[in-house]
Amino acid sequence: MKKHIAVIRGDGIGPEIVGEALKVLDRICALYDHEFTYTDVDMGGCAIDKWGDPLPQAELSKCLDSDSVLLGAVGGPKWNDVPGPMRPEKGLLRLRAGMGVYSNNRPAKIWPQLAGASPLKQSIVDKGIDFIIVRELIGGIYFGAHNTIEEDGETVAIDELRYSEQEIERIGRIGFETARKRGKKICSVEKSNVLDSSRLWKSVMHRLAEEYPDVELSDMLVDNCAMQIVKNPSQFDVVVTENMFGDILSDEASMITGSIGMIPSSSLGADSCGLYEPIHGSAPDIAGMDLANPIGTILSAAMMLRYSFDMAVEADCIENAVSAVLDQGYRTADILSSDTGCIKVGCREMGRLIIENMKRE
Numbered sequence: 559m560k561k562h563i564a565v566i567r568g569d570g571i572g573p574e575i576v577g578e579a580l581k582v583l584d585r586i587c588a589l590y591d592h593e594f595t596y597t598d599v600d601m602g603g604c605a606i607d608k609w610g611d612p613l614p615q616a617e618l619s620k621c622l623d624s625d626s627v628l629l630g631a632v633g634g635p636k637w638n639d640v641p642g643p644m645r646p647e648k649g650l651l652r653l654r655a656g657m658g659v660y661s662n663n664r665p666a667k668i669w670p671q672l673a674g675a676s677p678l679k680q681s682i683v684d685k686g687i688d689f690i691i692v693r694e695l696i697g698g699i700y701f702g703a704h705n706t707i708e709e710d711g712e713t714v715a716i717d718e719l720r721y722s723e724q725e726i727e728r729i730g731r732i733g734f735e736t737a738r739k740r741g742k743k744i745c746s747v748e749k750s751n752v753l754d755s756s757r758l759w760k761s762v763m764h765r766l767a768e769e770y771p772d773v774e775l776s777d778m779l780v781d782n783c784a785m786q787i788v789k790n791p792s793q794f795d796v797v798v799t800e801n802m803f804g805d806i807l808s809d810e811a812s813m814i815t816g817s818i819g820m821i822p823s824s825s826l827g828a829d830s831c832g833l834y835e836p837i838h839g840s841a842p843d844i845a846g847m848d849l850a851n852p853i854g855t856i857l858s859a860a861m862m863l864r865y866s867f868d869m870a871v872e873a874d875c876i877e878n879a880v881s882a883v884l885d886q887g888y889r890t891a892d893i894l895s896s897d898t899g900c901i902k903v904g905c906r907e908m909g910r911l912i913i914e915n916m917k918r919e
């Protein structure tokens with residue numbers, strides 16, 4: 559299969575971690591007879607330095623012309639004093655808007671080899687934690703009308719929360735399709751005991767469920783979900799929820815895994831062209847030192863294969879290689895604990911070891 563990938567290396571550790579992920583994708587091509595071609599895209603601080611703009615239109619167009627986009631991270635102290643609309647992070651917002659991605663998908667997975675890094679009790683971790691939060695990204699209370707008014711002698715702030723059936727249906731479909739590619743269970747999270755928007759959310763999810771008889775749907779109130787994520791996270795496969803609930807729950811879920819450097823993410827819209835990136839930032843404190851953990855980016859590349867290119871076997875190949883390297887005791891500094899006798903490696907060596915362990919399934 560031929561695929562064309564736009565590559566945003568970005569700033570800080572971005573070029574280092576993306577470099578390793580590209581080598582992993584090249585290995586997939588060799589093992590499975592695919593052809594991936596890459597176009598470099600300038601975004602973030604490096605684009606400000608080169609073009610005076612964090613994402614010039616010509617660079618955005620390269621992303622829109624591709625089959626998928628792989629991103630490292632953008633930003634850093636060098637651009638802290640750049641005025642608001644020209645900040646590196648604005649490039650990211652423009653990219654998401656330009657690509658029309660309305661779904662952010664973040665796995666919360668504890669690798670058994672790193673279980674000790676989780677803040678949860680061992681007895682909870684031992685049951686296994688491996689779920690995805692599918693969060694609506696461009697609707698809800700963050701995008702409703704905001705107003706601050708004077709009323710009866712005091713200041714009143716108003717934030718509007720609205721969702722249309724169509725907005726709920728399109729994110730719901732991503733949730734159900736994701737569940738189809740995983741454990742075939744989806745939990746719809748809302749606050750239907752209080753909010754009209756949540757009651758609509760729930761009814762749309764149940765209507766959609768009729769189209770996905772192979773996927774088991776359950777409902778959960780958001781306050782209960784926040785408790786269940788720390789009490790019994792092994793019950794979840796896919797969690798689908800609206801923007802603000804997802805914002806909060808996905809941060810909670812990433813904390814229980816214990817390592818920011820290990821977590822990939824995807825953002826998807828109406829077509830299969832998605833944006834894949836680790837959840838961490840550009841880590842300027844360790845940039846250029848060969849200390850970064852490339853696994854979050856390498857697993858983002860695996861998500862790209864699974865969700866944009868329908869290459870589940872190839873995605874498994876990458877994930878199994880990561881697991882094998884962790885089994886062998888290799889760790890980058892961020893996931894190394896002193897008491898385990900593990901072997902400390904740098905970013906490049908971690909990438910090399912993962913490639914060495916990739917086998918055709």
Ligand code: NAD
Binds near residue numbers: 650835840852
């Ligand atoms: P950060 O995620 O970059 O770093 C937080 C801490 O985690 C640092 O100590 C860093 O060294 C460590 N860390 C992060 N990723 C790591 C990895 N792969 N391997 C090993 N250690 C890792 O967050 P921050 O320091 O708050 O932000 C730094 C810059 O990144 C800021 O300019 C911020 O705006 C930007 N940022 C960008 C994105 C993005 O591009 N999507 C996301 C978040 C932050």
